[in-house]
Amino acid sequence: KQEVTQIPAALSVPEGENLVLNCSFTDSAIYNLQWFRQDPGKGLTSLLLIQSSQREQTSGRLNASLDKSSGRSTLYIAASQPGDSATYLCAVYRHNTDKLIFGTGTRLQVFP
Amino acid sequence: DGGITQSPKYLFRKEGQNVTLSCEQNLNHDAMYWYRQDPGQGLRLIYYSQIVNDFQKGDIAEGYSVSREKKESFPLTVTSAQKNPTAFYLCASSMAQVNTEAFFGQGTRLTVV
Numbered sequence: 001k002q003e004v005t006q007i008p009a010a011l012s013v014p015e016g017e018n019l020v021l022n023c024s025f026t027d028s029a030i031y032n033l034q035w036f037r038q039d040p041g042k043g044l045t046s047l048l049l050i051q052s053s054q055r056e057q058t059s060g061r062l063n064a065s066l067d068k069s070s071g072r073s074t075l076y077i078a079a080s081q082p083g084d085s086a087t088y089l090c091a092v093y094r095h096n097t098d099k100l101i102f103g104t105g106t107r108l109q110v111f112p
Numbered sequence: 113d114g115g116i117t118q119s120p121k122y123l124f125r126k127e128g129q130n131v132t133l134s135c136e137q138n139l140n141h142d143a144m145y146w147y148r149q150d151p152g153q154g155l156r157l158i159y160y161s162q163i164v165n166d167f168q169k170g171d172i173a174e175g176y177s178v179s180r181e182k183k184e185s186f187p188l189t190v191t192s193a194q195k196n197p198t199a200f201y202l203c204a205s206s207m208a209q210v211n212t213e214a215f216f217g218q219g220t221r222l223t224v225v
Contacts, residue, residue, distance in 0.1 A: 049212075098168065100155075
């Protein structure tokens with residue numbers, strides 16, 4: 001059974017810091033891994049999609065890496081801003097299923 | 113604008129009532145999904161559909177029903193058999209191919225009163 005874990009559960013940092021969010025998964029047989037952002041009371045916004053054959057993806061200040069063999073992904077946020085405050089979720093699309101399996105998320109607060 | 117629209121944003125249900133949550137997409141996606149989100153838990157899959165007139169149960173389908181009569185629409189009915197329906201419900205869609213990106217609506221918060 002695929003399990004997805006995100007550490008830490010919550011993180012509070014001052015503005016301007018570079019930070020790393022972690023996602024680990026138990027079964028390496030995945031098609032892809034996706035990072036999402038969720039603001040309070042809102043839906044999920046897709047940030048980055050990494051295919052199983054890729055090592056990383058970048059979008060602006062965000063960089064996501066994938067090490068499938070070790071079952072790990074990291075989301076790197078450069079020069080954090082208060083507007084980055086949200087919950088960040090990772091999800092994997094496992095082989096032989098038709099669904100994304102989600103972690104419980106990391107709640108990030110960036111203070112001025 | 114292309115996207116996924118969920119309605120209503122807030123919904124209140126009395127004990128014993130059935131309620132239907134709407135999900136519409138204009139992304140021309142084949143696959144659609146319903147997830148439930150509870151505090152402190154990850155998203156859990158209720159139902160999904162890869163093609164019109166076909167759908168499959170997810171991990172927590174008991175007490176829920178769906179239909180997929182049109183490609184654009186995937187309504188979710190929360191029946192009276194669902195004993196703990198208070199939650200945040202999220203609809204998503206993607207192309208049918210497994211290596212594509214999933215997009216989500218803005219959610220419906222259902223509260224039992």
